[in-house]
Structure formats: C-alpha cells, structure tokens
Amino acid sequence: MEFLTNNIQMYMPYIAIALAVIILLQFILIIVLFRSVGKVEKKYRKMMRGVNNKNIEELIISYLDRVDEANNNSQNAIEHANLLEEKMKSCVQKVAMVRYKAFEDVGSDLSFSIAILDxxxxxxxxxxxxxxxxxxxxxxxxxxxxxxxxxxxxxxTALNNAINKVKTTV
Structure with a gap:
C-alpha cells in the first residue's frame, strides 16, 4: 500500500494537470451543449408560437384539417370554373358587322348586317x-x-367574319 501511495505522490503534478485538462474539456463541452440546447429551444418556441398547452399532435392535426379544407375549397373553385366555362359556350362570343349602301339613292353606308354567334x-x-x-x-x-x-x-360576309374570329382564352 505504501508503494501505491508513494507512486501517487510522485506523479501528483501530472495527475493534477491531466485532471485540469479533463475538467477544461468538460467545461468546453458543457458550453457547446448549452448553445445547442439554446438553438433547439429557439426552434421549438418558433414552432410552438401561438399555441397554449397544446401538444404537437393536436397542432399537426389542426393544420392537416386546414390543408384538407383548402383542398376542398380549391376543388369547389375548379368545379365552379368548369361550370362557368360550360355556360359560356352558349354566350355571345363572336360578333361581326358589315356596313353597306343598300340603295344607290342613299348617300352613305347606313345599312348593316351583324352576325352574333356563340x-x-x-x-x-x-x-x-x-x-x-x-x-x-x-x-x-x-x-x-x-x-x-x-x-x-x-x-x-358578316357571318364568315364572325365564324373566323379567334376565341381568346384567359
């Protein structure tokens, strides 16, 4: 036992230096971990903003419900647009007019023909x-x-001009 005590006393300065280095490394590691935890906490607080005592599952479910509602609204808008497009096919889309002089004794092009087509x-x-x-x-x-x-x-002429009008789409 005395041998062990003598060896420890002889190497005590080296042991103290080694322990000081280990303590310094642990201190640096603790600082790095606190920073990491701080960043994670910032992200957590940002993600949970506006939420009072709700768990993440409820939050995700409420957002998924909103996404489903937005999808339904989008689908309804598409169906409504398709219905309007179908109704527009029977609306006036092509109009052409030709003015002409029907009689030689009339001074101007006061006669007309208008083609109105869907x-x-x-x-x-x-x-x-x-x-x-x-x-x-x-x-x-x-x-x-x-x-x-x-x-x-x-x-x-008015009919052909109206038929040949190019349909413009939005």
Whole structure:
C-alpha cells in the first residue's frame, strides 16, 4: 500500500494537470451543449408560437384539417370554373358587322348586317336596310354556322367574319 501511495505522490503534478485538462474539456463541452440546447429551444418556441398547452399532435392535426379544407375549397373553385366555362359556350362570343349602301339613292353606308354567334356558331344575323322612304330590320337564325334562309352577300360576309374570329382564352 505504501508503494501505491508513494507512486501517487510522485506523479501528483501530472495527475493534477491531466485532471485540469479533463475538467477544461468538460467545461468546453458543457458550453457547446448549452448553445445547442439554446438553438433547439429557439426552434421549438418558433414552432410552438401561438399555441397554449397544446401538444404537437393536436397542432399537426389542426393544420392537416386546414390543408384538407383548402383542398376542398380549391376543388369547389375548379368545379365552379368548369361550370362557368360550360355556360359560356352558349354566350355571345363572336360578333361581326358589315356596313353597306343598300340603295344607290342613299348617300352613305347606313345599312348593316351583324352576325352574333356563340362558341358553336349558333346565333342570329340582324340586318337593317335603310332607304330614303323606309327602313327595314330583320333577323335570321344561324345554326352551326348555317342559315336555313338565303343570305345576302353582306350577310354572308358578316357571318364568315364572325365564324373566323379567334376565341381568346384567359
């Protein structure tokens, strides 16, 4: 036992230095760990902001419910847009007008033909013929770009101009 005590006393300065180095390394390790814990705590507080005594599972479930609600709203908006697009096919989309002089004794291009069509080229042609003593206005139905009534040259021009109009989409 005395041998052990003598050896310990002889190497005491080296043991003290080694212990001081170990304590210094542990102190540095503790500082690094406190910083790491501080960063994790900051992230945790940021993630849990606005939450009072809720656990993370409830928080995630509430956010997933919000995502589902947003998906449902988006799907409803898409369906509504498709319905509106379908309804728009029957709305007026193509209009063309031709003005002309129907009679030589009338001074200006006061007569007209207007073609009003939807996407399927269904609609009407309105024609107004202006004369010095009388004026006449009449309409002819158009079905798929064709009239079952005879069309004048001006009415055909208005119809072809309307049919050839390019549909603009948003």
């Amino acid at each position: 996407e399927n080229n269904d609609g009407i042609i309105l024609t107004g013929i202006y004369g010095r003593n009388e004026s006449t206005c009449y309409a002819k139905p158009i079905d798929k770009g064709i009239s079952r009534y005879d069309l004048s040259e001006e009415e055909m």
